[in-house]
Amino acid sequence: MEESGKINIVFKCDREEIPVIVNLCLDHIRKKTHIMPVDLVTLAKLKWVITELLTNAVKHSGMDECTMTFEQDMEQLVLEKEDSGKPLMLFENNSSKVITWPLQDLSEPLEFQIYHNGMDSLKVRSTEPDKAVFFVEQLDDVEMPGLLIDTSEHFGLLILTKASNEFTYTYDPVLKKNRFRSTIYLKNTEYEA
């Protein structure tokens, strides 16, 4: 469905449907950007991000459906997954403490490591109770076999964060909606004739 430059696609949270929905999303994006074609590197990132957002919905939302939204301008492409499921819950890597959004007590900014895969430390930062910003910090180089011991088996949030230029989570307390938002900057800055 398309409304005022936005594309909305409803996903029934069925894992078997993920490839179909990914291709549907990419087809919409290709049509939408036909006058300013998205390069192959960006298309690959879009495919990774869409797949991981849908996989996240199947694994963690606990809901029967979610909505994917795409919005594009000359500078960037924004992908958003919205659902009414359980709010974001993360384990703080060092203490195994469970952190749930919206944050109840945020007297100072919250920042912690979610997990690390060798040299990539996936972190989250919150300066507002309803919002989390994901980012990656580089750690010292580790060689095998120590690198394998240091490597988590979880990659979803890491892929989303590394494939996006910005990746955030927002909880809407009024509508009780979760929104994961990936922003990908577009390299092409000129429209083709």
Place this chain on the structure above:
Amino acid sequence: MVLQVNDLSNVVQATILPEEASLANADMFKEEMITLIAGGAKLIILSFENVNYIDSSFLGSLVVALKYAMPRKVDIYLVALKPDVKNLLTLIRMDKVFKIFKDYKQAMETIN
């Protein structure tokens, strides 16, 4: 069945059959890999020649398989990765964890 297996004594050549290596087949892949490792293979050469796309769930199963394999002195090589698959592995630095080769032939040359 996710893997088509060719057992050459201690070396197992295993080809991933689905085009999408994803949440839908990640658990079965993990079980089949663990069966191969427990079955006495010393090296598993895993071909991605059919795989157009890999997701986080399948990557997680791949890492679980390697974590199961390493203490048992079993190695896992990856071969025939298409650009999108290779680029994703590079993005999350799994190219530092797994030994990656162009094809079965190149992988086999390292052990001869």
